[in-house]
Amino acid sequence: MATATKERIYSVLAEFGSAGELLHAAEKVRDAGYKKFDCHSPFPIHGMDRAMGLKRSKVGYIAGICGLCGGAFAMWLQGWTSTVDYPLVISGKPLFSWQAYIIVTFGLTILGAALGAVIGMLVLNRLPQWFHGNFYSESFKRFSDDAFFMSIEADDPKFDVDRVSEFLKSLGGRTVEVVKGA
Amino acid sequence: MSVAETTEHAPGYESPLITGEQTFGSISRKIGEITERKTTMTWLLAFGAAGSLALVLLGSIGYLFYEGTGIWGLNVPVAWGWAIVNFVFWVGIGHAGTLISAVLFLFRQRWRTSINRFAESMTLFAVICALVFPGIHVGRVWLVYWIFPLPNQMGMWPNFRSPLLWDVFAVSIYFTCSLMFWYVGLIPDLATLRDRAVTKVRKFVLGLFSFGWRGGNRQWKNYELAYLILAGISTPLVLSVHSVVSTDFATSIIPGWHTTIFPPYFVAGAIFSGFAMVMTLAVISRKLLGLQDFITLNHLEKMNKIMLVTGMMVGYAYSCEFFIAWYSGSIYESFAFINRAFGPYAWAYWIMVTCNVLVPQVFWIKRWRRSIAVMFVASILINVGMWFERFVIVVSLARDFLPSSWDYYKPTFWDVSTLVGSFGLFFTLFLLFARFVPMIAMSEVKGVLPEADPHHGGKP
Numbered sequence: 214m215a216t217a218t219k220e221r222i223y224s225v226l227a228e229f230g231s232a233g234e235l236l237h238a239a240e241k242v243r244d245a246g247y248k249k250f251d252c253h254s255p256f257p258i259h260g261m262d263r264a265m266g267l268k269r270s271k272v273g274y275i276a277g278i279c280g281l282c283g284g285a286f287a288m289w290l291q292g293w294t295s296t297v298d299y300p301l302v303i304s305g306k307p308l309f310s311w312q313a314y315i316i317v318t319f320g321l322t323i324l325g326a327a328l329g330a331v332i333g334m335l336v337l338n339r340l341p342q343w344f345h346g347n348f349y350s351e352s353f354k355r356f357s358d359d360a361f362f363m364s365i366e367a368d369d370p371k372f373d374v375d376r377v378s379e380f381l382k383s384l385g386g387r388t389v390e391v392v393k394g395a
Numbered sequence: 396m397s398v399a400e401t402t403e404h405a406p407g408y409e410s411p412l413i414t415g416e417q418t419f420g421s422i423s424r425k426i427g428e429i430t431e432r433k434t435t436m437t438w439l440l441a442f443g444a445a446g447s448l449a450l451v452l453l454g455s456i457g458y459l460f461y462e463g464t465g466i467w468g469l470n471v472p473v474a475w476g477w478a479i480v481n482f483v484f485w486v487g488i489g490h491a492g493t494l495i496s497a498v499l500f501l502f503r504q505r506w507r508t509s510i511n512r513f514a515e516s517m518t519l520f521a522v523i524c525a526l527v528f529p530g531i532h533v534g535r536v537w538l539v540y541w542i543f544p545l546p547n548q549m550g551m552w553p554n555f556r557s558p559l560l561w562d563v564f565a566v567s568i569y570f571t572c573s574l575m576f577w578y579v580g581l582i583p584d585l586a587t588l589r590d591r592a593v594t595k596v597r598k599f600v601l602g603l604f605s606f607g608w609r610g611g612n613r614q615w616k617n618y619e620l621a622y623l624i625l626a627g628i629s630t631p632l633v634l635s636v637h638s639v640v641s642t643d644f645a646t647s648i649i650p651g652w653h654t655t656i657f658p659p660y661f662v663a664g665a666i667f668s669g670f671a672m673v674m675t676l677a678v679i680s681r682k683l684l685g686l687q688d689f690i691t692l693n694h695l696e697k698m699n700k701i702m703l704v705t706g707m708m709v710g711y712a713y714s715c716e717f718f719i720a721w722y723s724g725s726i727y728e729s730f731a732f733i734n735r736a737f738g739p740y741a742w743a744y745w746i747m748v749t750c751n752v753l754v755p756q757v758f759w760i761k762r763w764r765r766s767i768a769v770m771f772v773a774s775i776l777i778n779v780g781m782w783f784e785r786f787v788i789v790v791s792l793a794r795d796f797l798p799s800s801w802d803y804y805k806p807t808f809w810d811v812s813t814l815v816g817s818f819g820l821f822f823t824l825f826l827l828f829a830r831f832v833p834m835i836a837m838s839e840v841k842g843v844l845p846e847a848d849p850h851h852g853g854k855p
Contacts, residue, residue, distance in 0.1 A: 256838045257616075272624065290544060298550070299550055303554055303556055313555065323572065338614045357590045359841075
């Protein structure tokens, strides 16, 4: 165990009773001007993005660009190998028979977009990230089971342990916990 | 009162998607416990049996590599035997997973949440079984990497105009995308198991594979969009993969193969057989693992309806083929079809018609659609029928253009052992999945509970 002097505060964690309570709390935290906060729930809550004031995810652009790159690469690969690198007439078809190349082009477009969506999602979510301050809290484990948590993180510019704790309690937090760890 | 009555739809009301008054907590407990409790004797016995069969596959492949494809029953008109039959059969089964996870997701069919994990896993294992066959049937297996466009010392490339090459791409991309779809869906559930873990090993392993998921809405936001995109781009994939597989046949000039109906007909058949396999496995595992509250009779009934629809599409394709064979005026085409129904393989043809067209008709009757015994038997017969469909198509080679080269194709011991062994591989993988991975997508099922709606309980 670390000594008390080395411990630092990571966040203030409040538990709410239901998805609806968490949603309303999120609206108030957003209006109070906090930036570094998050709402943890076992499943995505409908309407939470607006309640937290979040912009639409950028995953779509990443997937779109990756998909286009995949398709362009496929068409280039097939065209270049059959016309430039090793031109070979097969069944009397033209060297650049683009109609026949559509299937692989389509496949690699899909593959590119899928890889873009998954890797883009992981990168934007900063995953894998095996360490996070909230994991110091024993009760935080229940977020993946049936509990709803609001955490306001210590690196928020407006963060002040006592004020934030009071604020979360006033929003209806069932329990409010200051998350500390070494 | 039986479950059948309690989950009945009342007119005008939507019945609950899952039963047994589940809460968020009870869902994680019930699904989580399946992976946490002590290994049962039933599982060990089943695993032993399936594992032994998988070893039969391994042995058959070993002998094949030692001796060559001569150990199979191939002959000259029928140069494509059970290897392609089994390949198409397994790829077909692998279609239900993505249909359920992608197409039903886009159509907002919320009942899919109970069966999607299950079906996606089955898809992966079926595609693994499918990929075995093209890998081993090439004769000179040490050159199998030639199917990929890899730069090599000969300066040669694969022929991108060939449907066999399209197949390589279609199936391997399908596998990759299905794997990503499956794993992305699994991340929040692995986090649930991680947070429930008691032992050090489980904490470490589950922690590693759940990537440190925190379920924050900043993560859910990207997660949900990524999931939607995966569903959106997998939907054309479901339709394209088996279409491409069908071009292996349809772009040739063999009578009975050279038809434009093949792509849609293959896709319908694939979904048909995939749902049948999901049904077989669902009926067994919901009983053995006590998942009746999650996979209710309503779910099974909906799957039966899809089987009825796709079964009719397959039946329509069979009759359409006959009509076109006659209408085309081509004597070779007409002969191929008369030969299918009344020639040396008529027995296989009529097994196919009985299992695929007649058997699903039982689902017109509601009582049978909701009877576990009926649907279990029907689902097995449908898969037998779908295997025979591919067999019938492949052995139409036995009577080609030149009567002097006609021959009769008979499988050998090694053909049978390879097919039986592939079932062993499939069930081995499925049992491992059922033991160690949450069978039901917990976070998704929680999301369709009424309490998950932020407006639940009268709060504005």
